[in-house]
Amino acid sequence: MSMPNEMRLLRYVDAIREGTEQGMAADDRVFMMGLDVDDHKSIQGSTRGLLEKFGPQRVFTTPLSEDAMTGVAIGAAMAGRKPIHVHIRMDFLLLCMNQLVNIAAKSHYMYGGTVSVPLVIRTMIGKSWGQGAQHSQGLHAMFAHVPGLKVVAPSNAYDAKGLLLQALKDNNPVLIMEHRLLYGTEAYVPEQPYCVEFGQAKTMRSGKDITIVGVSNMVMEAMRAAELLAEAGIDAEVIDPVSISPLDSETIEKSVARTGRLLVVDNGWLNCGISAEIVARLSESPHIDFKPQVKRLGFAATTCPTTPTLEAAFYPSPVTIATTVHQMLRPDVAWQPDEERCKLAYQTQFKGPF
Structure with missing residues (x-):
C-alpha cells in the first residue's frame, strides 16, 4: 500500500481524475457537469468512478447546448458553488463564447469585486485519427487574450493534477487545456493533494x-x-x-x-x-x-x-x-x-x- 505522500507513476488522465476526486471530497461546493461525464467510457477515464462516489447531484451529464449549460455553470458559480464544466473539445467552446468572455471573465470587474465566478473549464485539444477542421483546433490564444480568464496547459500528469486543484482554489474562471494525446503519458505524482501555481514556467x-x-x-x-x-x-x-x-x-x-x-x-x-x-x-x-x-x-x-x-x-x-x-x-x-x-x-x- 502506498503512503499518502508517496510519488508514484500515474497517467495524465488518472491524475486529472484523482485531482477531481480530491477536490470534490475536500469541498462539497464542487460539482462536475458536462456532456457524457457519466458515460461508461467516462471521457477517456478522466471522470471514472466519480458518479458512484459523489452521486448524480454532483456529477451529471448535460444537454448538447454549450451556451445554455455554460450559463448554468456561471450562475451556479456566482451563487457560491464551484463547477467543473467539462467540454470534450475546445472547438465547441466557440458556442459559448459570449458566456465565457462577456459574463464569466468580466463579472468580478463589472460588479466591483462583489461577484466571483469560481468556474473551472476542462477542454481538450489535439489531433487524433483525422478529426480535421472542426475537432482539432487549439484556440487557447483567443481565450488568453481576455482579461479575467486564466488559461493553463499542463504537459504532464504532475501539472495536470496540481493545476486542477489550484484552479478549484481560484475565485474566477480558469480554462484547463488538455491535449488528448497526453492522456496516456505517465509522470511521478504525489498521492496527497497539492497545487501548481499559475504564472510559473x-x-x-x-x-x-x-x-x-x-x-x-x-x-x-x-x-x-x-x-x-x-x-x-x-x-x-x-x-x-x-x-x-x-x-x-x-x-x-x-x-x-x-x-x-x-x-x-x-x-x-x-x-x-x-x-x-x-x-x-x-x-x-x-x-x-x-x-x-x-x-x-x-x-x-x-x-x-x-x-x-x-x-x-x-x-x-x-x-x-x-x-x-x-x-x-x-x-x-x-x-x-x-x-x-x-x-x-x-x-x-x-x-x-x-
Missing part, C-alpha cells in the same frame, strides 16, 4: 545552445527533439510555460539571454498566437540587450487537415523541431534525424477521444 531540460519553448504536448515533442539534437552535439534547453495566461515570460527571457536563440513550438496557428506573444515580449525584455535569433513553429494558415499524410506535414513533430534547430545553429550542414526514433509512443497508442 518550468525548465524541463537545461541547455546552453538554444531555448525551445513548447506549449502543451509540444513540450513532449521538444524533449524528444532535444534528445536527437544532443546526438548531433547541440545542447537545447526546453521550457514549459505551464500557464498561458498569466504567462511567465521572464523565465523564457532569462534563458534566451544565456543561449542567444529561441524556438517557440505551439499547438495553434502562428498568426496572432501565443508564440507571437512570447516573441513580442522577448523583444521588449529588459533582460536582453542584443537581438537573439528567433524562430516559430505551429499551425500554417490553413484549417486542420484530416488525412495522416497532411497531418504529418501540418503538426510540429520531433523531426521538424530538431531539423529547424539544426538549421538555425548549423545552416551549412545537412542533417536529418531518424524518423522512426522520432515517433512517440503516445501517438500510436491513442484509441479515440472518448
Whole structure:
C-alpha cells in the first residue's frame, strides 16, 4: 500500500481524475457537469468512478447546448458553488463564447469585486485519427487574450493534477487545456493533494545552445527533439510555460539571454498566437540587450487537415523541431534525424477521444 505522500507513476488522465476526486471530497461546493461525464467510457477515464462516489447531484451529464449549460455553470458559480464544466473539445467552446468572455471573465470587474465566478473549464485539444477542421483546433490564444480568464496547459500528469486543484482554489474562471494525446503519458505524482501555481514556467531540460519553448504536448515533442539534437552535439534547453495566461515570460527571457536563440513550438496557428506573444515580449525584455535569433513553429494558415499524410506535414513533430534547430545553429550542414526514433509512443497508442 502506498503512503499518502508517496510519488508514484500515474497517467495524465488518472491524475486529472484523482485531482477531481480530491477536490470534490475536500469541498462539497464542487460539482462536475458536462456532456457524457457519466458515460461508461467516462471521457477517456478522466471522470471514472466519480458518479458512484459523489452521486448524480454532483456529477451529471448535460444537454448538447454549450451556451445554455455554460450559463448554468456561471450562475451556479456566482451563487457560491464551484463547477467543473467539462467540454470534450475546445472547438465547441466557440458556442459559448459570449458566456465565457462577456459574463464569466468580466463579472468580478463589472460588479466591483462583489461577484466571483469560481468556474473551472476542462477542454481538450489535439489531433487524433483525422478529426480535421472542426475537432482539432487549439484556440487557447483567443481565450488568453481576455482579461479575467486564466488559461493553463499542463504537459504532464504532475501539472495536470496540481493545476486542477489550484484552479478549484481560484475565485474566477480558469480554462484547463488538455491535449488528448497526453492522456496516456505517465509522470511521478504525489498521492496527497497539492497545487501548481499559475504564472510559473518550468525548465524541463537545461541547455546552453538554444531555448525551445513548447506549449502543451509540444513540450513532449521538444524533449524528444532535444534528445536527437544532443546526438548531433547541440545542447537545447526546453521550457514549459505551464500557464498561458498569466504567462511567465521572464523565465523564457532569462534563458534566451544565456543561449542567444529561441524556438517557440505551439499547438495553434502562428498568426496572432501565443508564440507571437512570447516573441513580442522577448523583444521588449529588459533582460536582453542584443537581438537573439528567433524562430516559430505551429499551425500554417490553413484549417486542420484530416488525412495522416497532411497531418504529418501540418503538426510540429520531433523531426521538424530538431531539423529547424539544426538549421538555425548549423545552416551549412545537412542533417536529418531518424524518423522512426522520432515517433512517440503516445501517438500510436491513442484509441479515440472518448
